Amino acid sequence: MTTSNFSRQKIYQGVMYLFLVVIAFVSLFPFFWMVVSSTNTTADINQGKMSFGTALIDNFTKLSQVVDLPQIFWNTTKVSLLGTFLTLVIASLAGYGFEIYQSKLRDKVYNLLLLTMMIPFAALMIPLFSMMAKANLLDTHWAVVLPSVASVYIIFYFRQCTKAFPKELLDAARVDGVKEWQIFVYVFFPVMRSTYAAAFIITFMANWNNFLWPLIVLQTPDMKTINLVLSSLSSAYVPDFGVVMIGTVAATLPTIAVFFAMQKQFVQGMVGSVK
Structure with missing residues (x-):
């Protein structure tokens, strides 16, 4: 395998891996957002908070009620x-x-x-x-x-x-x-x-x-x-x-x-x- 063919193969693999990473992110992001939102209050969710909160137990308690x-x-x-x-x-x-x-x-x-x-x-x-x-x-x-x-x-x-x-x-x-x-x-x-x-x-x-x-x-x-x-x-x-x-x-x-x-x-x- 020549150096040019090897370089093209590496570039092709890199592009494919990048594409798969993007597709995986798009596919998994709704689940991540769902889990994160379950730990936040309604006010935090409306504000677009994307970090884990402390309202998980409160939300589960309200749901059980x-x-x-x-x-x-x-x-x-x-x-x-x-x-x-x-x-x-x-x-x-x-x-x-x-x-x-x-x-x-x-x-x-x-x-x-x-x-x-x-x-x-x-x-x-x-x-x-x-x-x-x-x-x-x-x-x-x-x-x-x-x-x-x-x-x-x-x-x-x-x-x-x-x-x-x-x-x-x-x-x-x-x-x-x-x-x-x-x-x-x-x-x-x-x-x-x-x-x-x-x-x-x-x-x-x-x-x-x-x-x-x-x-x-x-x-x-x-x-x-x-x-x-x-x-x-x-x-x-x-x-x-x-x-x-x-x-x-x-x-x-x-x-x-x-x-x-x-x-x-x-x-x-x-x-x-x-x-």
Whole structure:
């Protein structure tokens, strides 16, 4: 390698690192500002203070006084875990079936499912609300969970990942007389652990951060999720931004913890790793 080529490579690497630093700063700054603001008073936040303050405990105390934190977090966790579990079961079964089993109508049905992704949720809200009302599920957590369990995107994701699944394992299991449901539970599931982990993170975060549909179907305070409560706090006539920020930090921590706990499996699942 000549000196000029080496210098150009160093300059290129330096520019790339500088670009990545800028992008990282832009991405992380809102989180930094959120954490800093949770330690300051509303007056300090309005003045644009960017250093840590001493109002963290006071903000948390005020939040605990106006919000039943255990109940709200239980509601959000219940909706998120239940919705994630049902979505993974249904989507993985559908993705597995679309890829493994042959049928003349398979691709037509699958393409029809993909077309439904083009329908905006705003066009589905009124029909879904009517369905929930007729089923007497309004103001229940089932009304939040059920419309999202058959996620077309997660079905698509599982089918694409199933393409990398070694079909020889299926043939060997069938030769040994293993039933189809046993193949799915004892052969497919263990091999596709990383795929399930990635789908779990995606689905859990989507359910945890869901706002519009719970806002429509949940009416009583005892049933509301953390996002609805934070929205009501920030929409007050004189909002206490310190309380809003400490609530936002508390609402963000579970998703961060889930992501970092399953980060390795998430990366393996997104790149299509099969073990």
